[in-house]
Amino acid sequence: MPILSHNPEGLFPPYRNYSHATEIRGDARLLIISGLNGYLADGRTMPDSFEEQGEIIWQHIGTILRAAGMDYSDLVSLRTYLADPSYDEANVRLRIKYLGDHRPSSTVVCCRLLDPKWKLEVEAMAAK
Template sequence: MAIIQHNPSELFPPYRGYVHATEIIGGARLLFISGLNGFERDGVTMPETFEAQAELIWKHIRTILASANMTIENLVSLRTYLADPKFDEPNARMRAAQLGGHRVSSTVVCCQLLEPNWKLEIEAVAAG
């Protein structure tokens, strides 16, 4: 499987560590990860802060990836929903810390989330 990143020079430069598009060539497994929130394993408890919720969501993502014999390096796309624009910078820092040098297609949307305690929700696509 080949993964090709597309950042045409006719577009603005990608910022905050993402790529404009990701192409997957060849016979690949695709893993679509539903939007994850910051619930603890009990499905009731949730950290109060943005940072704690984000760290827990990234832990959930890594757990799901591992269940499919994948890692962060298999991620090709992220969609993040923020409950408030003030979480944009902390989200960008968290994503950079979690991805390291790995780059993915990414979209961030600010909207009202289903539950008032949710600070963010992240869905992802991985290929392997």
């Protein structure tokens, strides 16, 4: 199943590890991952730092992908909610760490999150 990135001329160049659009061709399984936060497996404990919460979230994404027979390279779309714009650089570093050269479609939104302890929340879609 081909997954194609679309970054056509005439649009500004994509920056910071994403593509403007991602196309999935042929028969595919689509995995939609709900927004994840930085809770540990007990569902109550969460570290205070953005980086630690982000690491936990990306590890949760990896666990879900593996459960579906997929990996990070199967991600086609990410939506990240940041509690503060100052977290953007650390967020980009996490995306690069877990995605390498893979560039899914991506949106980052800065907003107040449901719980003031949360520094970020990430939802994702993967296809295979």
